[in-house]
Amino acid sequence: MAEPGYYGQFGGSFIPEILVATFEELVLAFEEAKADPEFWNTYKKLMGSYSCRPTPLTYAENLTRHFGGARIYIKREDLNHTGAHKANNVMGQGLLVKRMGKGRVIAETGAGQHGVATATMAAKFGFDCTIYMGEVDVQRQRPNVFWMERLGATVVPVTEGTRTLKDAINEAFRDWVSAMDDTHYVLGTACGPHPFPEMVTWFQSIIGQEARRQVLEETGRLPARVYACVGGGSNAMGIFSGFLEDDVELVGVEAGGRGLETGAHAARLASSDASLGVAQGYKTFFLQDDDGQMKETHSVAAGLDYVGVSPILSHLKESGRVRFAAATDKEVVDALSLTIRKEGLIPALESAHGFVQAFKEAPALSHDDVIVINQSGRGDKDIFTVADAFEDPSWKQFIRDKAEEYDAG
Numbered sequence: 001m002a003e004p005g006y007y008g009q010f011g012g013s014f015i016p017e018i019l020v021a022t023f024e025e026l027v028l029a030f031e032e033a034k035a036d037p038e039f040w041n042t043y044k045k046l047m048g049s050y051s052c053r054p055t056p057l058t059y060a061e062n063l064t065r066h067f068g069g070a071r072i073y074i075k076r077e078d079l080n081h082t083g084a085h086k087a088n089n090v091m092g093q094g095l096l097v098k099r100m101g102k103g104r105v106i107a108e109t110g111a112g113q114h115g116v117a118t119a120t121m122a123a124k125f126g127f128d129c130t131i132y133m134g135e136v137d138v139q140r141q142r143p144n145v146f147w148m149e150r151l152g153a154t155v156v157p158v159t160e161g162t163r164t165l166k167d168a169i170n171e172a173f174r175d176w177v178s179a180m181d182d183t184h185y186v187l188g189t190a191c192g193p194h195p196f197p198e199m200v201t202w203f204q205s206i207i208g209q210e211a212r213r214q215v216l217e218e219t220g221r222l223p224a225r226v227y228a229c230v231g232g233g234s235n236a237m238g239i240f241s242g243f244l245e246d247d248v249e250l251v252g253v254e255a256g257g258r259g260l261e262t263g264a265h266a267a268r269l270a271s272s273d274a275s276l277g278v279a280q281g282y283k284t285f286f287l288q289d290d291d292g293q294m295k296e297t298h299s300v301a302a303g304l305d306y307v308g309v310s311p312i313l314s315h316l317k318e319s320g321r322v323r324f325a326a327a328t329d330k331e332v333v334d335a336l337s338l339t340i341r342k343e344g345l346i347p348a349l350e351s352a353h354g355f356v357q358a359f360k361e362a363p364a365l366s367h368d369d370v371i372v373i374n375q376s377g378r379g380d381k382d383i384f385t386v387a388d389a390f391e392d393p394s395w396k397q398f399i400r401d402k403a404e405e406y407d408a409g
Ligand SMILES: Cc1ncc(COP(=O)(O)O)c(C=O)c1O
Pocket: 084, 085, 110, 111, 112, 113, 114, 188, 189, 190, 229, 230, 231, 232, 233, 234, 235, 236, 302, 303, 304, 348, 350, 351, 376, 377, 378
């Protein structure tokens, strides 16, 4: 039998000795919760009353007509409380923290969505909360920092390394080592040491369970393909896990950034630039140089800008179960623009990566085929980046006026 926490050759738990007992406690709490049907019922009830679950499956009629191929359905994770699928994971881990009797949570965040979700959960459950965030991400996701602080969290800008997500993760682990007794690290994606990849996937599997039931009810058939963007891989694992046993093609879309040929991207599985390594407590494909130093990554979407990827997805790629593609920043902005105009939906820049690939492939499928795209989050948080991309002069004037107003004050 495979060792627990391994998916083929990927995964594992490479942690400092001092954290071993904390991880054993977490594995035990997770195993007990998983074996207790009441826990999942409590989780589902909480997500129903607090976070708009089940989230709807929306038929994108206008986009379907526009592309003239497969019928396009969109799973609306953007409707979760706080605006993204991140809520599924943090509320689940919050219930676990209560079960373990701890009173403080810490988290890392890239786009800020996981930080806002964790700070929200901490406010609801009455936990102390510290969020680590790369300095670069603090700058590009300022509105999310504002909300985290209003929710009562302490946001710590991380100035090490590339000052993005991977550095925030390192800092969160450093904190955990010095505060294990009363602190739980709410890791935000299906990465990191065992049991995080499995645990985060389990909480996010609520997406796939709902999507499978909804698509069958609505169309009487399973989708030909399911698309999801891939940062660490939690929204992808969430929706894919509903269809793993079915004859459904699963497509993960990574950040192609300025283009795979430029090296300025975050495509671990869709490019040949990543290699096998052990970092941040687990074994997977990382974008690293020959000395194992992590490379700089780039994406217009802060939430996809990560050097590693879920070990479960690495395994599903190796076994041929999931296909991977990459979408460039430019393609993403174009797909976002089209989706806003045609459907009145505003996906997050991260989610729009899945839309790019679906739009490329939909025309070649037949109208009998159904495809599902996971809209992992809403785009409100991206207003500054998107306004830049669209060169919106009246938005720029509004910012100038605001700045003047503050200076005058
Ligand atoms: C809206 C949204 N989608 C996707 C992601 C990527 O994360 P994951 O691959 O774990 O779903 C993020 C990360 O911040 C996000 O905010």
